[in-house]
Amino acid sequence: MGIIDKITSPAIVTNYASIMDSMANTFSTTMSNNEITDLIKYQLNKNPKWKMEQYMVDGTGDTLMCAELGDAASVMVPDQSTVKKAKDKISAVLAGNSSEDVQ
Structure with missing residues (x-):
C-alpha cells in the first residue's frame, strides 16, 4: 500500500512511461496504453484516495x-x-x- 501511495504521487505519475518500462517484466496487465494514460490523467486531475483491501485464501x-x-x-x-x-x-x-x- 505504501508503494501505491508513492507511485500515485504527482511527481512520480508524470513520469509513468519510464516507470512502466522499468517494471515491464514485473507485472502483466490487460490494460491498453491509452487506458493507463487515462487512469494517470484521472489520478493527476482528481487526486482520488484509493481504498485497498487485502484478503488471503486459506x-x-x-x-x-x-x-x-x-x-x-x-x-x-x-x-x-x-x-x-x-x-x-x-x-x-x-x-x-x-x-x-x-x-
Whole structure:
C-alpha cells in the first residue's frame, strides 16, 4: 500500500512511461496504453484516495501425488469457502460495489 501511495504521487505519475518500462517484466496487465494514460490523467486531475483491501485464501497442508514430480509432494489444499469469498469480493468490485459487503 505504501508503494501505491508513492507511485500515485504527482511527481512520480508524470513520469509513468519510464516507470512502466522499468517494471515491464514485473507485472502483466490487460490494460491498453491509452487506458493507463487515462487512469494517470484521472489520478493527476482528481487526486482520488484509493481504498485497498487485502484478503488471503486459506487451506491446509497435505502430501499428495504430484504427476509432475512422479512422487508425493507437499501441497496446500485450498479451503473452498475462502476461495469462493475471494471470487465474490472480486465480482463485487468488478460490478462497481464494495468488497466489504461480501460476508
